[in-house]
Amino acid sequence: MTQIWNHRKGLARTLQRISEGTLTLGFIGGSITDARPRHNWPEPVIAWFAEVFPQVTLKVENAAIGATGSDLAVFRAQRDLIDRGADLVFVEYAVNDYDESQEKRGRTREGLIRQLLAGEGRDVVLTYTYIQDMYEAMMNGKVPDSIAQLEQLGEHYGLGSVWMGRYALDEVQKGRMRWQEWLPDGLHPTERGSLSYAHSVIKFLEQELVVQQGEGGAEPEAKLGSEAGSNQEFIGLSRPDPLYPNNWERVEHVPFENMKRQGPWVIRRWVNLEWIDRVLETAAVGAKLSFNFEGRGLALGFDFGKASSEFRYRLDGGEWKITSRDRPSWVGSEGWFRLLVIADDLAEGSHDIEIEVIHGSSESCTGTDFRLAFAGVIR
Incomplete structure (x- = not known):
């Protein structure tokens, strides 16, 4: 049985950054971790860092987005966490990946982990809601x-983990918290439930960053910066072989400027969702788009909602396929950063895709807004 707290290789980079006086915390996951409600579990964890290490300049990059999984995360990690200097990243996808196949979520989760550990690396903690x-x-x-x-990946890469859901359920079973104080809808915690999740993470951090160090715990395996010599080389080479050879570690975006367009298309800076830099937009039925890419897979990211169009597409001159995406009752006319995986098992090499905007046949499809946030290639 998996324990609530699994301490593995430690948080060497975090300890180094604390000693240097500046630490950047990163979070990525779904709605349970999303910063926008202002009461989710990262908030008490951030407050704990500020209280325990008042001498440290604390920075936060919360990249979690509701109703998204690790498949979208692999296309966002570089921009939203790595490029922004995250030193310690908490990953929360036990829930939002739940309905994906084991093979797919294995590929996407490991791809995300390998991205975060590549190069100069960073500390990663897996959290399970x-x-x-x-x-x-x-x-x-x-x-x-x-x-x-996820625990298999944690063992393989030496990542610490916290089973927050087990901790909270134990609190309910011990009578410390009522179920309705935790999860009135079976998924999203209240302020009390979020605090329970945070307490489990704080206990993990106390052991890693306070108790072990106070007891003369082991020194970090490698120092960062100039004292480490080639730390980037050290950590990059220390990663084990992947468990999923077809994982999504190597991804890239196709520039909008490289796409062929027919009809009224506009590339615009996107102000509706902070996680989206620019969109390629049209609302014209019949507008067309095509581009080439090199890789074995393709995924398209959208600002999606009830007013979004559907579209038809074909790969490499094959049969046309028509999309039909669900539009849950909670989604608005726009505002859901949604991923659609076109393929991830193509023959490695050059491919092309053709896209045509259509009006969906579903009654819940109320518009023809086509707002492409990115075209992501899996190498």
């Missing part, structure tokens, strides 16, 4: 598959 589908397994002392698979 709760969804009601996990109830039966957990009440029978078992580990839900989504969490067990």
Whole structure:
């Protein structure tokens, strides 16, 4: 049975940054971690850092977005975490990846982890929240598959982990917290539930950053900066071989400027979602788009909602396929940063895609807004 706290290789970079006086915390995950509600579990964790290390200049990059999974995260990690200097990154995808196949979520999660550990590296902590589908397994002392698979990656890469959902469920079973104080809808925690999640993470951090160091714990495996010599080389070479050879570590974006367009298209700076830099936009039925890419997979990111168009597409001159994406009751006319995976098992090499905007046949499709945030290639 997986423990609540799994201490593995330690948080060497975090300790180094604390000693240097500047630390950047990174978070990535779904709605349970999203900063916008202002009461989710990262907030008490950030407050703990500020309290325990008042001499440190603390920076925060919370890149979590509701209703998104690790597949979108692999296309965002470079811009939203790595380029912004995150030293310690908390990854939360046990819930939002729950309904994906084991193979796909294995590829995307490992791709994200390998990106974060590449180059000069950074500390990564895996955090596991709760969804009601996990109830039966957990009440029978078992580990839900989504969490067990993340634990395999944690063991493989030496990453610490915190089973926040187990900690909170234990609080309920001990009578410290009512279920409705934790998860009134079975998924999203209240302020009290978020605090429970945070407490479990804080206990992990106390052991890693306070207790072990106070007891004369082991020195970090490698120092950062000039004293480390070639630290980038050291950490890059220390990564083990992947568990999923077709993981999504190597991704890139196709520039909008390289796409052929027919019809009224506009490239514009996007102010509606801070996670999207620019969009390639049209609302014209029949507008067309095509481009070439080198790789074995392609995924398209959108600012999506009920007013979004559907489209038809074909790869390499093959059969046309028509998209039909669900539009849950909670989604608005726009505002959902949504990923659509076109393929991830193509023959390695050059490919081309053709796209044509259409009006969807679903009653919930109320418009023809086509707002492409990126075209992501999987190498």
